[in-house]
Amino acid sequence: MLTMQIDSPETRRCAYMRCAAPLEYSGQGRPPEYCPDRRWDGNRTCKQLAAAERAGERAVALDVPLDAFRQAGDRFVPAAQALARQLTEVVTAVGAVRDSAVARIGEAETAARTADDRARAAQAEADEARTRRAQAEADRDDAWKAATAAERAATAAKRDRDEAVADSWQRVTAAENARGAAEALAAQAARRQEQAEQTVAAQAARHEVQVGGLRADLAELTRQRDALGTALTTAQARASAAEAALAAERDRAEALTAEVARVRRDLDTLRAQRDAAATGLAAAEAARDAASAALDRATAREDDALTRATRAEARLDRLVHRTATVTRRPVRRNAPPA
Numbered sequence: 001m002l003t004m005q006i007d008s009p010e011t012r013r014c015a016y017m018r019c020a021a022p023l024e025y026s027g028q029g030r031p032p033e034y035c036p037d038r039r040w041d042g043n044r045t046c047k048q049l050a051a052a053e054r055a056g057e058r059a060v061a062l063d064v065p066l067d068a069f070r071q072a073g074d075r076f077v078p079a080a081q082a083l084a085r086q087l088t089e090v091v092t093a094v095g096a097v098r099d100s101a102v103a104r105i106g107e108a109e110t111a112a113r114t115a116d117d118r119a120r121a122a123q124a125e126a127d128e129a130r131t132r133r134a135q136a137e138a139d140r141d142d143a144w145k146a147a148t149a150a151e152r153a154a155t156a157a158k159r160d161r162d163e164a165v166a167d168s169w170q171r172v173t174a175a176e177n178a179r180g181a182a183e184a185l186a187a188q189a190a191r192r193q194e195q196a197e198q199t200v201a202a203q204a205a206r207h208e209v210q211v212g213g214l215r216a217d218l219a220e221l222t223r224q225r226d227a228l229g230t231a232l233t234t235a236q237a238r239a240s241a242a243e244a245a246l247a248a249e250r251d252r253a254e255a256l257t258a259e260v261a262r263v264r265r266d267l268d269t270l271r272a273q274r275d276a277a278a279t280g281l282a283a284a285e286a287a288r289d290a291a292s293a294a295l296d297r298a299t300a301r302e303d304d305a306l307t308r309a310t311r312a313e314a315r316l317d318r319l320v321h322r323t324a325t326v327t328r329r330p331v332r333r334n335a336p337p338a
Helices: 046-059 063-328
Strands: none
Touching: none
């Protein structure tokens, strides 16, 4: 961003170089050259300090160069003010162009975003339209399929209706035939029922005779049952006595069983003792066999030792005999020298 601050040509500044503050001018009368109200050290004004500077310049002989500088400045200031005025116009124009360009750029960006949004919305609407079109085509196909299915169903229903009518007529005919057959069967059944009633009456008469015989048999069986009841009572009494005797026998059997168990325990104890004795006997026999073998080995070693001792005594006797023989021999002496 272009930034430039240039004083307006009408802006005047304080002639005191250390101040140079802008001066307000109402446009009436002589323009001010110094700040009217500003105070410095010693409560001096800008005009007083500027006069003191000029006095000091004169004292050091700088008044001529400074006057020349001021004259040059007086010539430069109008030109600078004109240039400043032109630069102000240029800066103003550039600012206007910049603001207009920025505004147009913003408007262009806004328009571009709006166009982009519209394009996206149009694309979305187009997609939705295509989707709706595809859905409409699918609905059309479904409707056509449904219409075709409805036509087929209507044709099938008509065919079923015709078949049902034909079947109904066949059923009516069959029902008429069945009714005739049923009537014939009913007449035949009536005849059979009459015959059956006659047969049942004859069988009932025979059954009455049989029932009379069965009643007599029942009376005889009742008498026999009573006799059997008496015999059963007697048998129950005998059975009670037998049960008592059986209980006594059971007690004796239990006592015998206990005695047998005790005898078996004693027998098991004796068998265990026998097995232990047999084991001890086997161990004793094994020890005896081992001792006998050791004795045999000791006897053999003793016999061997006796044999060796006998042989040693014989060698000793021979050695003693030899020693005695050597001892009895005369000792040869050396002859004296000639």
